[in-house]
Amino acid sequence: xxxxxxxxxxxxxxxxxxxxxxxxxxxxxxxxxxxxxxxxxxxxxxxxxxxxxxxxxxxxxxxxxxxxxxxxxxxxxxxxxxxxxxxxxxxxxxxxxxxxxxxxxxxxxxxxxxxxxxxxxxxxx
Amino acid sequence: xxxxxxxxxxxxxxxxxxxxxxxxxxxxxxxxxxxxxxxxxxxxxxxxxxxxxxxxxxxxxxxxxxxxxxxxxxxxxxxxxxxxxxxxxxxxxxxxxxxxxxxxxxxxxxxxxxxxxxxxxxxxxxxxxxxxxxxxxxxxxxxxxxxxxxxxxxxxxxxxxxxxxxxxxxxxxxxxxxxxxxxxxxxxxxxxxxxxxxxxxxxxxxxxxxxxxxxxxxxxxxxxxxxxxxxxxxxxxxxxxxxxxxxxxxxxxxxxxxxxxxxxxxxxxxxxxxxxxxxxxxxxxxxxxxxxxxxxxxxxxxxxxxxxxxxxxxxxxxxxxxxxxxxxxxxxxxxxxxxxxxxxxxxxxxxxxxxxxxxxxxxxxxxxxxxxxxxxxxxxxxxxxxxxxxxxxxxxxxxxxxxxxxxxxxxxxxxxxxxxxxxxxxxxxxxxxxxxxxxxxxxxxxxxxxxxxxxxxxxxxxxxxxxxxxxxxxxxxxxxxxxxxxxxxxxxxxxxxxxxxxxxxxxxxxxxxxxxxxxxxxxxxxxxxxxxxxxxxxxxxxxxxxxxxxxxxxxxxxxxxxxxxxxxxxxxxxxxxxxxxxxxxxxxxxxxxxxxxxxxxxxxxxxxxxxxxxxxxxxxxxxxxxxxxxxxxxxxxxxxxxxxxxxxxxxxxxxxxxxxxxxxxxxxxxxxxxxxxxxxxxxxxxxxxxxxxxxxxxxxxxxxxxxxxxxxxxxxxxxxxxxxxxxxxxxxxxxxxxxxxxxxxxxxxxxxxxxxxxxxxxxxxxxxxxxxxxxxxxxxxxxxxxxxxxxxxxxxxxxxxxxxxxxxxxxxxxxxxxxxxxxxxxxxxxxxxxxxxxx
Numbered sequence: 026x027x028x029x030x031x032x033x034x035x036x037x038x039x040x041x042x043x044x045x046x047x048x049x050x051x052x053x054x055x056x057x058x059x060x061x062x063x064x065x066x067x068x069x070x071x072x073x074x075x076x077x078x079x080x081x082x083x084x085x086x087x088x089x090x091x092x093x094x095x096x097x098x099x100x101x102x103x104x105x106x107x108x109x110x111x112x113x114x115x116x117x118x119x120x121x122x123x124x125x126x127x128x129x130x131x132x133x134x135x136x137x138x139x140x141x142x143x144x145x146x147x148x149x150x
Numbered sequence: 151x152x153x154x155x156x157x158x159x160x161x162x163x164x165x166x167x168x169x170x171x172x173x174x175x176x177x178x179x180x181x182x183x184x185x186x187x188x189x190x191x192x193x194x195x196x197x198x199x200x201x202x203x204x205x206x207x208x209x210x211x212x213x214x215x216x217x218x219x220x221x222x223x224x225x226x227x228x229x230x231x232x233x234x235x236x237x238x239x240x241x242x243x244x245x246x247x248x249x250x251x252x253x254x255x256x257x258x259x260x261x262x263x264x265x266x267x268x269x270x271x272x273x274x275x276x277x278x279x280x281x282x283x284x285x286x287x288x289x290x291x292x293x294x295x296x297x298x299x300x301x302x303x304x305x306x307x308x309x310x311x312x313x314x315x316x317x318x319x320x321x322x323x324x325x326x327x328x329x330x331x332x333x334x335x336x337x338x339x340x341x342x343x344x345x346x347x348x349x350x351x352x353x354x355x356x357x358x359x360x361x362x363x364x365x366x367x368x369x370x371x372x373x374x375x376x377x378x379x380x381x382x383x384x385x386x387x388x389x390x391x392x393x394x395x396x397x398x399x400x401x402x403x404x405x406x407x408x409x410x411x412x413x414x415x416x417x418x419x420x421x422x423x424x425x426x427x428x429x430x431x432x433x434x435x436x437x438x439x440x441x442x443x444x445x446x447x448x449x450x451x452x453x454x455x456x457x458x459x460x461x462x463x464x465x466x467x468x469x470x471x472x473x474x475x476x477x478x479x480x481x482x483x484x485x486x487x488x489x490x491x492x493x494x495x496x497x498x499x500x501x502x503x504x505x506x507x508x509x510x511x512x513x514x515x516x517x518x519x520x521x522x523x524x525x526x527x528x529x530x531x532x533x534x535x536x537x538x539x540x541x542x543x544x545x546x547x548x549x550x551x552x553x554x555x556x557x558x559x560x561x562x563x564x565x566x567x568x569x570x571x572x573x574x575x576x577x578x579x580x581x582x583x584x585x586x587x588x589x590x591x592x593x594x595x596x597x598x599x600x601x602x603x604x605x606x607x608x609x610x611x612x613x614x615x616x617x618x619x620x621x622x623x624x625x626x627x628x629x630x631x632x633x634x635x636x637x638x639x640x641x642x643x644x645x646x647x648x649x650x651x652x653x654x655x656x657x658x659x660x661x662x663x664x665x666x667x668x669x670x671x672x673x674x675x676x677x678x679x680x681x682x683x684x685x686x687x688x689x690x691x692x693x694x695x696x697x698x699x700x701x702x703x704x705x706x707x708x709x710x711x712x713x714x715x716x717x718x719x720x721x722x723x724x725x726x727x728x729x730x731x732x733x734x735x736x737x738x739x740x741x742x743x744x745x746x747x748x749x750x751x752x753x754x755x756x757x758x759x760x761x762x763x764x765x766x767x768x769x770x771x772x773x774x775x776x777x778x779x780x781x782x783x784x785x786x787x788x789x790x791x792x793x794x795x796x797x798x799x800x801x802x803x804x805x806x807x808x809x810x811x812x813x814x815x816x817x818x819x820x821x822x823x824x825x826x827x828x829x830x831x832x833x834x835x836x837x838x839x840x841x842x843x844x845x846x847x848x849x850x851x852x853x854x855x856x857x858x859x860x861x862x863x864x865x866x867x868x869x870x871x872x873x874x875x876x877x878x879x880x881x882x883x884x885x886x887x888x889x890x891x892x893x894x895x896x897x898x899x900x901x902x903x904x905x906x907x908x909x910x911x912x913x914x915x916x917x918x919x920x921x922x923x924x925x926x927x928x929x930x931x932x933x934x935x936x937x938x939x940x941x942x943x944x945x946x947x948x949x950x951x952x953x954x955x956x957x958x959x960x961x962x963x964x965x966x967x968x969x970x971x972x973x974x975x976x977x978x979x980x981x982x983x984x985x986x987x988x989x
Contacts, residue, residue: 051965055665055675056701058965066964066971072675074665090717091963091973095708098701099677102643108678110705110713115678126216128223 038149040136046080046146049139057107059083059094062146067135068094069144070107070118077105079118080135080146085109086123087130163462164249164259165192166239166404171435171451172265173200173220178459180229188462190231191257193249195238198289199226204448204615207320209292218289220613242408244428261430263458264418266401268436268446272394273308277370282391286317295393299324302390306330306379308367310337312478314395318359321393328358329387331365331379333396341476341487342527345504349511349529353483356509362387398446400437413439422468424458432458445472448614449581456584473543473581477528477535477617484532489525489542490515498524501552505530512556514538516548523548523555533557536621537570544577570621571628579621582614590622594629601626641900642679645672649825650897653687662692664702682707683900686787689823690895693943695950696823700960706785709961710947711767716985717974719767720760721747722784723774724820727794727812727832728755737777745770748982754791754829756782761983763970768958771948780946781821787901788823789830792816793841797834797851805851808834811880815849818884821944824891825898825907829863843871846904847887855879858886860918861908869905872915875923885934889922892933 046060046069054073059066066083085092088111096107105118115124116132123130136147163179165172176190201218202208209218226233234251241250248258270285272278282302284295299305305321307314310332321328330337336347337354351361366382370392378388400417411419411427417439424432424440434454436446445451450472460467475488493500493515503512510530517524523542528535534556541548541555549555575588593599593608602623606612612619640646647655652671661667664684668676676684682704689696696707706712711719723738738757742749747770748760762770771781783790792815795801797808812832822828831842832849842848848859854877862871875886898907911917920926951957963971975986 047966053701053960059963060966061964061969066973075675091971092713092717095705097678097681097704098675099644099681100675101677103674105675106677110708113678128216 040147041150042148043138043145044148046144049142049144052078052144055098057094057096057098059091060146062148066091066094067146068096068107069137069146070094070098070105072098072105078137078139078144079105080137081107081116081118081121082133084132085111085114086132087112087114087126093132160187160189161260161462162258163188163190163261163263164257165190165263165265166194166249167265167267167401167435167437168192168194168196168200168233168235169265169267169435170200170203170220170448171267171455172263174452175263175265175434175455175459176226176229176231177221178455179462180231182459182463182465190229191259192226192231192233193237193239193251193257194233194235196288197236199223199233199235201289203287206286206289206292207316207323209289210296210320210323215289239404242404242431244408244410244431247430259430261432261462264405264426264431264433264437265435265455266404266437268398268400268444270394271397271399273367273396275367275369277372277376278394280370280372281375282372283370283376284391284393286313286320286393286395292320295320295391296324298391299326303327304329304388304390305393306387306389306391307393307395308379309395309397310334310361310363311340311395311397312338312476313398315354316478317393317395318354322357322359326390327360329360329362329389330354331362331367331381331387333364333366335364337361337363338485338487341491342485342529343492343513345502346487346511346513346527346529349504349509350483350485353509353530357483398436398444400439400444402437405431405433405437413442417444420469422470423461424454424469434458440469441471443471445474447472447474447476450474452582452614453584475539475542475581477532484528484530484535486528486532486535487526488535488539489523491525491527493524496524501556503556514552514556516552521548536618540573540577540579544574546573570624571632579625580609580611580614580618582618583610583612585609585611587625590625591629594626595633599626600630641683642677644668644674644676644680645684647671649683649687649900652684653691653896656684656687657691662688662694664688664699676702679900686823686825686900689788690940693821693823693940695945695947697947697951697957697960704787707787709764709767710781710785710951711762712785714760714985715987716976717971718760718985719762719764720758720784721762721767721770721774722752722756722758722782723779724782724791724816725756726816726820727792727809729794729809729813734778737779738774741770741773741777744773746983748984752784752791753793755793756784756791758784761976761985763963763974765962765968765970767961768952772952775946775949775952781948783821783947786821786823787826788821789816789819789828791829792819793829793831793845795832795834795837795839797832801834803837804834805853806834806856808832808840808849808851811849811856812840814880815847815884815887818941819887819891821947822891822895822940824895826901826903828891828904844868845871847871847891849883852877856883858883860890861904863903863905865903867905869909872908874915874919886922888937889930889933890918892937893918893921893929896933896936 044062052058052069052071057068057070059068068081068083070079083091083094090111092110095110106115108115121132121134138145200220238252239249240252248256250256270287285291305326306329307318308331310330318328318330336344337350368382369380370376371378378386380386402412402416402418405418406412413419418426418433418437420433420438420440424434426433435451457467457469477486497518498515501514512528514526515524573587577587579587589609597608599605599608612622667684681702685702700708711721714720742759750758752758792812794808794812798804798806829845830847831840831845833840833842834851842850843859844862844864848871850857857876858874859871860874863869976983977986
């Protein structure tokens with residue numbers, strides 16, 4: 026399970042660090058939370074029923090708003106996605122591609138794993 | 151070995167141009183080329199792949215190209231077509247059968263298809279190169295126009311034809327004083343007769359376009375940029391910019407260079423197979439000259455693409471002179487012309503209808519024996535266009551009563567969508583894509599298509615000029631009905647129920663959470679459509695604290711505040727009826743000062759406090775609650791505010807206490823959640839200072855009581871509220887509002903305002919009156935009871951959060967740090983803070 030999650034459509038690159046981001050309870054079921062890693066803002070999402078975790082940049086590239094962690098989660102034909110609260114652009118949580126404007130926008134995704142009640146984010150080189 | 155010899159026998163097709171016709175040709179050829187016998191290469195001088203030029207002006211309103219493209223980004227690659235954008239052709243060598251691109255690449259071909267289209271015709275008069283003179287043809291042209299319009303007040307369009315008027319509409323949309331200059335004595339001379347053109351002129355003048363006829367432009371004048379236009383009659387028109395739209399010139403220069411036959415006034419001459427004078431070279435679209443005619447519409451271009459694609463794949467087909475019927479809509483002015491609009495070709499009797507009051511002109515030309523429709527013109531009302539066109543194209547018998555065909559065939563009261571279902575199966579519905587009625591009905595019956603988007607994907611009907619879309623929609627719905635399938639509204643891919651059905655299910659089964667609803671009636675993980683819709687139903691039905699299920703709430707509901715540019719929030723405390731004591735005003739001011747919030751009086755007679763960070767929200771609410779305020783629900787799809795005029799207590803005209811009644815209504819319905827926001831107002835007399843007729847619920851005092859208006863709204867599509875009951879007392883007003891709002895909450899589709907809800911209601915206002923006033927369905931008791939249940943549940947949501955430490959904890963930006971969002975930045979304007987602007 027863990028292996029699958031960490032490989033979800035994430036761009037290749039060696040993981041230099043697993044950042045201990047927060048406790049699992051800090052992320053609401055079927056929702057998201059924002060964490061701070063150095064100067065980066067990372068959105069963590071939790072699909073409770075599927076026990077799946079995803080992480081992406083918190084910035085919505087459409088209007089440069091730090092908003093994705095507050096977006097509504099869901100799926101489109103099985104593809105997990107998040108909708109930005111501002112204008113409802115939706116992004117695949119697996120590939121990071123924008124489902125509403127595939128040509129224009131794409132977001133960064135991060136590998137995630139859960140250990141001892143903590144959510145760990147893979148930071149690449 | 152076998153493979154390579156097969157490869158060798160593949161024919162190389164070169165296409166020059168990637169406009170609408172060039173793209174259509176590729177589509178058609180790939181579709182017919184089942185044996186994969188062609189290697190296709192497309193060269194285009196443009197930087198973008200093919201996009202919809204018919205609806206070019208959409209670019210002004212939407213400012214995005216992505217939904218104008220004719221295919222998905224990877225389409226050419228997926229189809230194995232080599233698409234070279236930004237690569238123009240320098241030379242065609244028809245003897246060696248190759249072409250040389252401007253960057254020096256050489257491509258050889260077996261067959262060449264020229265689809266270079268046309269360019270705007272620029273009259274050869276002095277000054278056309280002045281700054282500020284534009285053409286209207288590509289997205290790049292539009293971008294230049296927009297940039298220029300930014301600093302211009304007055305725009306002049308040269309040319310009063312189809313394209314010119316389209317451009318004029320765009321200029322008007324850019325908020326410029328707009329003039330149209332036409333050489334001939336009437337507008338759209340190719341499509342309209344003198345009377346029709348006169349009607350169109352009046353209509354356009356009413357909406358603010360100034361029309362100048364009989365004007366022969368002789369020069370553009372100006373020093374550095376255009377300043378005026380000079381005409382042959384020695385008059386002059388000052389202008390800040392000009393858009394030349396005086397016709398098109400076929401792009402035949404490449405063909406000319408390589409010695410193909412060109413028409414005397416331009417255009418690559420083609421035969422009925424669209425072959426040029428070199429049988430291996432075809433020309434299609436606006437660069438081709440067929441029987442002395444250039445076809446400047448998309449439908450004939452697509453038909454040409456079809457013919458060449460068929461011929462190349464070994465199917466005999468010929469091109470025939472094409473029907474130039476056309477319909478366009480200019481800022482609400484319908485214009486259509488079809489068949490032989492002037493009755494030039496055959497002896498005929500015209501039937502003419504003129505309505506100068508509403509600027510409507512209709513003319514149909516009927517054969518001498520009265521049996522056949524030859525053509526016609528519609529100005530001001532093109533409703534009957536599709537049916538007339540069908541009658542004309544299919545040679546259908548004319549009805550005995552000509553009014554039936556001139557006025558709204560398939561009108562709303564009529565059964566079975568009028569005559570559509572009586573059309574023969576072969577009737578051509580979408581002429582751009584050449585799709586018959588039969589194909590559309592079959593897609594519904596055999597392939598399960600139920601809506602226009604599905605139909606576009608399945609058959610391509612409606613993807614060209616879009617003129618047939620209303621007709622296609624009717625056909626889909628009528629076919630579904632014939633099959634006994636109700637036209638069903640489902641919420642989204644996760645719930646196969648309408649909102650109304652879900653509302654009933656949720657109440658009956660006492661569902662209290664989204665997860666439970668999804669398990670019981672849905673599938674998948676939900677989405678941004680069904681989550682807020684179900685959240686709204688749950689709130690209307692049970693009125694539980696919404697942020698206990700924070701992750702299904704729409705943007706603003708999640709933090710009980712309105713998210714604003716930059717990511718800060720605004721806070722609106724309730725001020726019922728707009729009445730407030732000095733103490734409370736001071737308190738708001740002090741709180742705003744304490745948290746450094748920007749203040750603005752809203753249209754709903756309240757005060758909006760902007761610029762709060764998410765972690766400050768509970769503190770601000772705590773202070774507001776301590777000063778006697780509660781949530782104003784400005785963030786919710788809920789009852790917002792009841793606006794009032796000052797009423798009989800102060801006003802010398804006031805008949806009753808409008809402020810008192812407004813406060814009573816606001817206190818009663820505050821926070822009631824609904825499919826969309828609900829606004830109300832109470833005016834103390836007929837002068838209507840509270841603008842009650844622009845609200846969902848409007849109450850106006852009369853000598854004898856109150857008049858109740860319902861289902862109005864402002865916004866993008868303003869609609870006046872309609873009079874629902876006259877001279878009724880307060881108790882009756884409240885009873886009717888209880889029933890009407892609960893009926894709305896139970897039956898409206900998601901995010902539908904009361905105005906649209908009423909517009910879509912079968913039977914309309916009369917039906918609504920029967921339900922709410924006469925209780926014809928026998929549900930009024932239940933409606934009132936449900937309303938009471940919900941209203942009794944009211945509490946202030948802010949207070950619930952302020953008093954609950956667990957809920958307060960949700961109000962942070964980071965979960966692993968107490969820092970606020972460092973990206974939120976403010977500037978200062980007029981002594982208050984405002985967010986740093988976004989891209």
